Amino acid sequence: MKVLVPVKRVIDYNIKPRVKADGSGVETAGVKMSMNPFDEIAVEEAVRLKEKGVVSEIIAVSIGEAKAQDTLRTAMAMGADRSILVETDVVTEPLAVAKVLKALVEKEKPELIILGKQAIDDDMNATGQMLAGLLDRPQATFASKVDVADGAVTVTREIDGGSQTIKLALPAIITADLRLNEPRYASLPNIMKARKKPMEKITPADLGVDMTPRLSVISVAEPPERKAGVKLDSAAELVSRLRNEAKVI
């Protein structure tokens, strides 16, 4: 079966983002960018399913500026077979992204769509759920275990206070949580091979999707800074300060 894996190019998770001086957003120019870490987990899961013989083809998709092709190359170096770049300079919001993905799903007819549970830039945590809603298909968010068998997928998902198991009929949508797997590093030979794998380039207009954001950003600001406090020498002093100064115990 075919699997579609959407991937997003974001500021690398090791970099501390800096708010632009004019408050219009976060600086991305000249900043190291990488694949959204949750999307790496999604790609890894798809590749493992292919290695198990469950999946026949993995299509990676990215929606964003031209440089998102780097992220698609990474996905293909990890094991995706081909990729589609839906190129746009507009800020991508989950609703519009879900509409683009819906159009691609209708065209490519994958039986499974695996997404990262959230992007670490806008922290929205919405695209997978929204795609499932638009397609009227079953969803399993925050997956920590995925088993595909007999036209259905059994997913263990992270919930507050524990875990939950649900079973979905295919075609279905899954979003990946941290513990689903440990993504592999792309080896140099695979990076070279990925250069030859096919990448289709289209625009949201080709798919008939209006990307106009519904949320306008009025301003982006630094959060209030916490000041570093004092270093103490002993547990006795800490207990005394917590009791008499901070009055929290």
Added chain:
Amino acid sequence: MTVLVYLDHEGGVIRQASRSAITAASKLGDVDVLVTGPDAAAAAKSAAAIPGVQKVFAVTDTTGNSELAEPVAALLAQLAGGYTHILAASSATAKNVLPRAAALLDVQPIPDIVAINDAETFVRPIYAGSALATVKSADAKKVITVRASAFDPAPAEGGSATIEDIALPAGPGGSTFVATELSKSERPELESARVVVSGGNGMLNEENFKLLEPLADRLGAAIGASRAAVDKGFVSNEYQVGQTGKIVAPELYIAMGISGQIQHLAGMKDSKVIVAVNKDPEAPIFQVADYGIVGDLFTILPQLEAELDKAG
């Protein structure tokens, strides 16, 4: 304006985080609420007692369907007609259901708000709390999740709302609830605890991590963990404090052997008082801690317990 709040409850008791969502909703208009689940009758009773709530919709369901996003999102979309805003606390349940409902309504959701400027303009953290974005929604309806630590919980008692029993729509089908496994804990709920004791990489292993329990018990604290501690299997996922785990803002947060990566700080930096114990004097956690001790936590932990016992 009338606002619908989808409430989380545990065995019929409304979660404190959901009462914070009611406080946020009250700033926008009149508040109706929705409760679902096998204990919906008890939950409806608790919900009706929250001051400010006018009407409670209760869906009693023993099939497991109310655990699934598909029918609950369909229900929210169905009820949405009468409301300008749909809110919930940003719990795992709401994050599962609300975006799906938003898609059915053709609305871009606004997750994790920490402030309400007006009925259309909200403040939300981005990049794991490294920045705060003020966003204005152009959608006719707003679908919002609320960061509970940013709003005081509404009182649990004093209201007298009317209760209306309704049914869960079928949804698209295709998904089946199998089981839920909750880990039992006698300690307070992590997100609403007054004191949180968290352990990180410095705890070294699962066995050592248990050393935090006497301190937590002594302080009536919930136990939390950094992502590193969870990834290494010291404790399970639900203990994780951080960008992709739980967001906490207790009066006292004690970080034992936690370095203070951005991911973790995103989850706890709104705590009133932060204490850090770490043997690395350069650990970023010391940049946000009110009180820090540089040293081996395995030496300091027993000393801390002894001092607390001494003080009585």
